[in-house]
Amino acid sequence: MSRLAGTLAAGDARWGFLIRFLVVAAAMLLLAPAVLSDFRLSLLAKFLCFAIVAVGIGLAWGQGGMLVLGQGLFFGLGGYSMGMYMKLEEAGPGQLPDFMVWSGVESLPAVWAPFRHAWFALPMAVLLPMAVAAVLGTLVFRQRVRGAYFAILSQGLAAAFVIVLVGQQGLTGGTNGLTNFTQLFGLDLTAQANASILYTMVALGLLAVFLIARQLVASRYGRVLVAVRDSEDRVRFLGYDPTRIKVVAYTAAAGMAGLAGAMFVPIVGIISPALLGILPSIEMVIWVALGGRAVLAWAAGGAVLVNWVKTGLSERFPSGWLYLFGMVFVVVIAFAPKGMAGIGEYVRAGLGRPGAVRLGPRARDRATARDRAAQEPA
């Protein structure tokens, strides 16, 4: 038993990771649908969508140091791609979506036409955000825009996107966004029983996205990305183009946000500007900060936990939950700057080496080696 605990505690052991991954996957795919009501399950499905966004933020911000304060833009591009397809599927061949009829639009706008086909709309939900991020990232990172300037710029883009969406009532549904969905691929979205099918899809999506992100982080590319975060200029003099390194992580994060947006629409039944403006975009970063930006699993866990706590508080304390939520945020930031991952690390250190939290035998060996090397200059 203690060996199992030891294996589980060792962060870099491949078997340890596999066991932990399978436990979480089983809990998500088997346990949750068995014990949660359809309502709770669909709530969890929504949170898992957020977790997909969070994995992307963990990659771009946690590993790459790019404070992406405007992921709502990519979440929205994915969500609207999906929403457009669903509106057209519902309207039927040759028909207009309901809101266009109300807005007096007479023929289907050219932008909408290709979204009638699932083979176009579904890949677009991921590829469009990625393409936008790739172009944007190349322009911005090439000019060496970074830090707070990049954060403000990315936030401005999310804000601009919202303004465009709200302004084009006939094209985008304006402030209301796209809603009134009843079906997807013939699946009745109003039937609660179908919640578990959508949930399973999102859960699989999250697991897949997590594995992709983890592979990126563990690869040599992941090391270079961390190097760029620490000292972009130094990386340049090692022969790498930091622009390219950053664009890849930024684009991957955008694709993940797009996928999450696309899955969010059938689950929640709406995509609107209010879901992807400045505030929602900042909230996405807060999930990751609370979970722990340096650890992908904790970034994802943070998104689920924060939203779960938020829902729990708002149900129990309808009037004062926002204050309580704010307090939780302040406490975590003040006492655990690495987020919940930091607490996890601390507990793990205690578990792995009982009674030797301060300096384990391995750390002592290293310290001695360090001293030796310092004494006899190599």
Add this chain to the structure above:
Amino acid sequence: MTDAPLLEIRGLEVIFDGFHAVDGLDLTVREGEVRFLIGPNGAGKTTLVDAITGLVRPAGGSIRFAGEELVGQREHRIVGLGVGRTFQTPTVFEQLSVLENVDVAASFRLPFRSLLRRRRGVTDRVRRALEDVGLAELQEEPAGVLSHGQRQWLEVAMVLCQRPRLLLLDEPVAGMTGEERQRTGELATRIAAEGTTVVVIEHDMDFVRRFATRVTVMHEGALLAEGTVAEVQQDAMVRDVYLGRPRDARGAAVVA
């Protein structure tokens, strides 16, 4: 080893806000040399290295490396052509282990596809670079725990494993003990023997005397003298500059 110049600088000018940091410099370095670049503070030595590696943009002149013009090229492209450098203040990636620091440096020519794979084990090139600088024992430590001297060594290991054709060392022995200086000098000599051309910026004349084959003296952004250590030490102008005789505004010794 051929006699063709590896690095050929002609009429180089670097201007910062009207100040001529490098002022019409000509410099030729042949393949396989260990060239020392000396000169008082503010002579423009580091600026020259910055210009070669693309960190600062020259206002005029040309820098040809193995027949290719470096002026106007982006930094990582210049590294790709085979020009490596270290910095006066060593910068290592503190969040990565010592081994990962060197591995990242060694992998810079990998196609992007291969970068997406995990590192399996340690390549010979990386192991050798770590052994050369005596950091093999510390390879699993995060680079953040290294001392200043160890960071300098790590930087040298990083640039060594890239196998540059031209290696520019900016004050590599600053802050080192006598024994460490000795080791650095020997390492530079050995690297040169293996075919890398080395240019070292250094203040320490003792170190220069011991390891230099040819010395270039810079003063106020221009070339003052060039030759063997002995020749340069005999040079009257060099002595003036180093001994601080009264000078006019342009730095030429005032004839009494």
